[in-house]
Amino acid sequence: MTAEIDVEIADGIATITLTAEKTRNALNPESSRRLARACDEIDANAEVGAVIVRGGGGTFCSGAERDVLARAGEDPADPERFAELGAVYDAFVRVGSMSVPTIAAVQGAAVGAGVNLLLATDLRIVATNARIIAGFTRIGLHPGGGHFALLGRLVGREAAAAIGLFGAEVSGIRAAELGLAWEAVDAAEVDGRARELAATAAKDPELARRVVGSLRRELDPPGVSWAAALELERGSQMWSLRRRDVRG
Structure with missing residues (x-):
């Protein structure tokens, strides 16, 4: 099942x-390429002066499809x-x-690469009952996609360790408290607030x-670029994928 990318x-x-x-709106190579093409067309x-990224059916994005991993x-x-x-x-x-400018309108769960997707936007509006779960280490994987570069620029080292290393789940309310989101509102109000x-x-x-x-240009962290973070993490994530496959 390929995620449709509606614009x-x-x-x-x-x-x-x-x-x-x-x-649950998981991404695979085909839907990911569709998403990239949609961005090209919007640019x-x-x-167009603003973009809202959201998931249908009450879920934001459950990450990459299991078959891809x-x-x-x-x-x-x-x-x-x-x-x-x-x-x-x-x-x-x-x-x-x-x-x-981009805004993530987050309802339901954002998991794995879905967390990276919401982190990629400039601003996040989340439902109070949203569930933000990096979850990589829970399933024996190293985070990929420059996860810590994205996460750390918003929440700092301590929270980045809790979420990305120790697998802590974050609610919408907690996300706003940590600075991971601008606001947490009732689920029914997420899309309207993002549009406002x-x-x-x-x-x-x-x-x-x-x-x-x-x-x-002015506020993104100067230490390690996102592109560099992608490459730094890629080898370790691919190793973890292979190890998990070997272990069965």
């Missing part, structure tokens, strides 16, 4: 919705399988590099694109 544009706001109910539309674990050095997992990485990197915030940027798309570029 709606209205009033200068593009809404990207992941829709794959059977897999090319000068009338299993295939990578069978032979991490195989170029095709290396590229398949890389496509999932590329999707949320593409979200994070959009020329338009997006509307301000959408009034002047040209200005919004210039301002978000400055924000990222």
Whole structure:
């Protein structure tokens, strides 16, 4: 089951919705490439001043599909399988590099790579009962996708260790307390609140694109770039995938 990537544009706001109910909006190489193409199309539309990323069916994103991880674990050095997992990485990197301000509207669970997807956006509005679960170490995997670079820039070392290393689950309320999200609201209000915030940027798309570029250049951590973090983590994650496959 491939997640559909639906895009709606209205009033200068593009809404990207992941829709794959059977897999709880998990990403695979095909849907990841669709997501990246959607970002390209939105960037090319000068009338768009803000983007909302959300999941349909009451779930944000449950990460990468299990088959993608299993295939990578069978032979991490195989170029095709290396590229398949890389496509999932590329999707949320593409979200994070959009020329338009982005907001994640998070309901339900965000798990694994789904956490990286919400972290890739500029701002997060979460449901109070949302469940944010990095969960990599729980299933015997090293985090990938520059997870700690993304997480640490928001919550600091202590919380990044709790979430990414020790597997702590974070509720929507706790996410707002940690600075992982701007606001936690009732689930029924998430989309509306995200749209309310997006509307301000959408009034002047040209200005919004210039301002978000400055924000990222000035405030993103200078120590290790996201691209470098991706490469630093890739080898260890592929090793963990192979080890898990061997162990069965």
